[in-house]
Amino acid sequence: MNAFAFQSTPRIEYGAGRLEQLGALARSLGLRHVLVITDAGLVAAGLVTPAERALGAAGVAVERFAGVAADPAESVVLEAARLARETGVDGVIGLGGGSSMDVAKLVAVLAHGDQPLADMYGVDKVQGGRLPLIQVPTTAGTGSEVTAVAIVTTGATTKLGVVAPQLFADVAVLDPALTLGLPPAVTAATGIDAMVHAIEAYTSRHRKNPYSDMLARQALTLMSRSLRRAVHAGQDIAARGDMLLGAMLAGQAFANAPVAAVHALAYPLGGHYHVPHGLSNALVLLPVLRFNAPAAAGLYAELLPCIDPEAKATTASAGCEAFIAALDRLITDVALSRRLREQHIPEDDLPMLAADAMLQQRLLVNNPREVAEADALAIYRSVY
Numbered sequence: 001m002n003a004f005a006f007q008s009t010p011r012i013e014y015g016a017g018r019l020e021q022l023g024a025l026a027r028s029l030g031l032r033h034v035l036v037i038t039d040a041g042l043v044a045a046g047l048v049t050p051a052e053r054a055l056g057a058a059g060v061a062v063e064r065f066a067g068v069a070a071d072p073a074e075s076v077v078l079e080a081a082r083l084a085r086e087t088g089v090d091g092v093i094g095l096g097g098g099s100s101m102d103v104a105k106l107v108a109v110l111a112h113g114d115q116p117l118a119d120m121y122g123v124d125k126v127q128g129g130r131l132p133l134i135q136v137p138t139t140a141g142t143g144s145e146v147t148a149v150a151i152v153t154t155g156a157t158t159k160l161g162v163v164a165p166q167l168f169a170d171v172a173v174l175d176p177a178l179t180l181g182l183p184p185a186v187t188a189a190t191g192i193d194a195m196v197h198a199i200e201a202y203t204s205r206h207r208k209n210p211y212s213d214m215l216a217r218q219a220l221t222l223m224s225r226s227l228r229r230a231v232h233a234g235q236d237i238a239a240r241g242d243m244l245l246g247a248m249l250a251g252q253a254f255a256n257a258p259v260a261a262v263h264a265l266a267y268p269l270g271g272h273y274h275v276p277h278g279l280s281n282a283l284v285l286l287p288v289l290r291f292n293a294p295a296a297a298g299l300y301a302e303l304l305p306c307i308d309p310e311a312k313a314t315t316a317s318a319g320c321e322a323f324i325a326a327l328d329r330l331i332t333d334v335a336l337s338r339r340l341r342e343q344h345i346p347e348d349d350l351p352m353l354a355a356d357a358m359l360q361q362r363l364l365v366n367n368p369r370e371v372a373e374a375d376a377l378a379i380y381r382s383v384y
């Protein structure tokens with residue numbers, strides 16, 4: 001067995017109604033004045049008020065920043081950090097999807113020191129510490145509550161990541177009740193996103209380890225058995241709980257065994273056409289798996305029982321084929337788009353997308369099979 005290191009959020013609170021403990025958890029970190037980072041949609045949906053009420057009941061003063069949008073821009077991060085400094089908060093709470101939690105990570109660092117955001121992009125570039133940080137996911141997808149990555153939109157079509165251990169939160173609060181109102185399409189897309197995290201962590205060429213493997217398998221087991229119910233019977237709290245916990249476990253897995261070509265090819269779709277991240281992953285998932293099969297068939301076969309316990313396969317090749325077929329059925333059953341043309345992407349833009357995907361070398365180096373630009377173009381064309 002190769003040497004490995006494993007890092008994660010040290011405290012996880014899971015269960016329906018757990019949000020009510022948010023104030024006590026903040027006080028346990030010594031917090032008296034916090035900034036809640038969220039988005040306007042959650043404010044309108046009434047999900048922010050209970051969190052602020054729980055904090056207030058514990059004697060924690062609250063500031064609110066609700067300016068986060070999907071694919072948050074640098075200006076949003078800097079505006080939230082400025083509010084944190086001006087109000088003198090002693091902690092940060094991210095409440096929402098991956099975008100809100102990513103902004104919260106960076107604000108916790110920026111409000112603690114004076115390092116410019118521009119100097120943080122890349123791996124292990126963050127200097128110093130951060131303010132105490134609590135993450136409260138309201139979607140079951142990104143796993144951002146337990147990862148050390150934050151993605152920022154840096155231009156019209158470009159994104160950069162900050163990857164550093166300082167971005168691991170102190171506490172993650174997983175309350176399935178917060179996800180009951182997610183629309184079916186969002187539930188489906190974020191669920192597939194989380195499953196991709198688990199699959200790519202399990203097949204990652206670098207830093208794959210027994211802990212990440214265990215987490216990836218359990219994540220896939222939970223989400224495969226519950227995604228259809230979460231999509232088609234959204235008030236099923238048990239299904240919502242499986243999805244939320246599964247997404248978190250997948251987040252822990254890929255925080256230590258990084259994702260690869262599915263994400264590398266998905267990012268340009270979001271950057272250029274604002275296709276939601278989960279849907280972008282779903283669009284390219286199957287052709288990337290088929291491309292990887294010559295190098296990863298055995299690993300995909302090992303994952304088959306997690307998503308289809310009844311399936312029988314006597315060879316790695318057969319298990320790989322059955323695994324891909326099971327995912328194909330799942331994507332169909334949750335009614336996700338299957339074609340790039342359905343996202344109004346011009347066919348003439350496919351070479352540009354392939355070239356952009358090649359810029360994601362941070363991800364592509366983890367893929368079990370090397371991806372050339374021609375391969376990326378062929379993958380895009382296969383699902384056009």
